[in-house]
Amino acid sequence: MSGLNWLLFALTVVLDVFGQTAFKLGLDRMEDGVSGPAFWRGVATSPWVLGGFAGYCVEAVSWMYVLGHAPLSIVGPMAALSYVGAVLTGRLFLGERPRARRWLGAGLVTLGAGLVGASLG
Amino acid sequence: MADAPLKSRALAAAIGGWILFIVVETATQVAFKYAGATLDDSSGLLHLVTQALSTPVVLVGFALYFAGFLVWMTILKDVDLGRAFPMTAIIYVSTLVAAVILFHERLNATRIVGVVVIAVGVAVLASDNGPDEHRPGDRRLGDPAEKPPH
Numbered sequence: 671m672s673g674l675n676w677l678l679f680a681l682t683v684v685l686d687v688f689g690q691t692a693f694k695l696g697l698d699r700m701e702d703g704v705s706g707p708a709f710w711r712g713v714a715t716s717p718w719v720l721g722g723f724a725g726y727c728v729e730a731v732s733w734m735y736v737l738g739h740a741p742l743s744i745v746g747p748m749a750a751l752s753y754v755g756a757v758l759t760g761r762l763f764l765g766e767r768p769r770a771r772r773w774l775g776a777g778l779v780t781l782g783a784g785l786v787g788a789s790l791g
Numbered sequence: 792m793a794d795a796p797l798k799s800r801a802l803a804a805a806i807g808g809w810i811l812f813i814v815v816e817t818a819t820q821v822a823f824k825y826a827g828a829t830l831d832d833s834s835g836l837l838h839l840v841t842q843a844l845s846t847p848v849v850l851v852g853f854a855l856y857f858a859g860f861l862v863w864m865t866i867l868k869d870v871d872l873g874r875a876f877p878m879t880a881i882i883y884v885s886t887l888v889a890a891v892i893l894f895h896e897r898l899n900a901t902r903i904v905g906v907v908v909i910a911v912g913v914a915v916l917a918s919d920n921g922p923d924e925h926r927p928g929d930r931r932l933g934d935p936a937e938k939p940p941h
Contacts, residue, residue: 731840734849737820738827743890743898746820747883747906750913757916768919775916778908785905789898 671790675739678732679748685729687755692722694764744790748783808866809878815859817885821893822852873920880913 696718704712713719736745754776760766768776826849832839843849866875887906890896 730853731836731843734823734827734830734843734852735832735839736827737824738830738832741890741896742820742824742894743887743896743902743906746886746890747909750883750909753913753916772916772919775912775914775919778912778915780912782905782908782910782912785901785908787905789902789905791899 671740671744675736679736679740679745682729682733682736683749683752683755685725685732686749686752687759689722689725689729690752690756691759691763692718692725694760696722698764741790744786747786750779751783754779805869808862812859812862812866813881813885815855815862816879816882817889819852819855819859820886821889822848822855824890824894826852871920873918876917877914879917880910883910883913 696713696716699716699718700709700712733749757768757772757776761768826843826846829846829848830839830842883906887898887903891898
């Protein structure tokens with residue numbers, strides 16, 4: 671797998687985590703109890719939500735390139751690294767306090783991703 | 792006893808929903824893999840995008856992606872996220888199987904162990920719905936939506 675491919679893989683994961691975090695930030699900033707058309711208007715005008723969506727669009731293209739140039743059995747499972755990223759951004763930017771179990775899961779995913787990457791030989 | 796058939800029908804629907812979800816999510820990855828392998832990326836990013844939007848398998852991939860979102864919503868309607876989310880770890884295993892069958896990828900022991908460790912990690916991480924955190928896992932990754940993954 672080429673350097674460019676690894677770089678775009680990293681970009682895919684980063685944009686996925688950014689998108690999730692941005693959606694959550696955008697939704698957290700909306701008024702409580704808003705529903706129906708007002709909710710969707712809020713979604714459509716939130717800079718965070720729109721920014722996250724733009725990131726998703728780039729991510730889709732990047733991910734397609736990566737999949738086209740790498741084994742599915744490598745990058746598919748390794749994409750789970752975005753779970754780890756979301757635990758980190760939840761802790762850093764969303765005021766979440768993950769318990770030990772969540773950190774353990776994040777650690778296992780990282781370990782597994784390392785093994786899968788190393789299996790490329 | 793009167794509601795026994797009703798219960799078994801609900802159970803059958805739930806199992807059917809999960810099977811459909813796993814199939815759709817796996818097919819999404821497969822479609823994107825085909826798409827990526829089909830597209831010619833030698834003539835720039837913009838061309839890649841316009842080409843992608845006029846390639847059937849790409850559109851099928853996006854349609855599957857959206858279908859997966861809808862199926863996921865119907866599952867969440869009946870099951871708590873804390874119980875449903877860990878189950879999505881199965882998709883890592885099903886994708887591995889698809890890679891072997893459809894793309895003839897060869898696995899070695901390290902890769903198989905790694906994928907199992909990832910799946911266990913996702914299940915452990917996703918099963919943490921503890922009360923002491925800000926907002927219990929109210930989103931799903933991997934499957935960007937909504938998800939993720941991917």
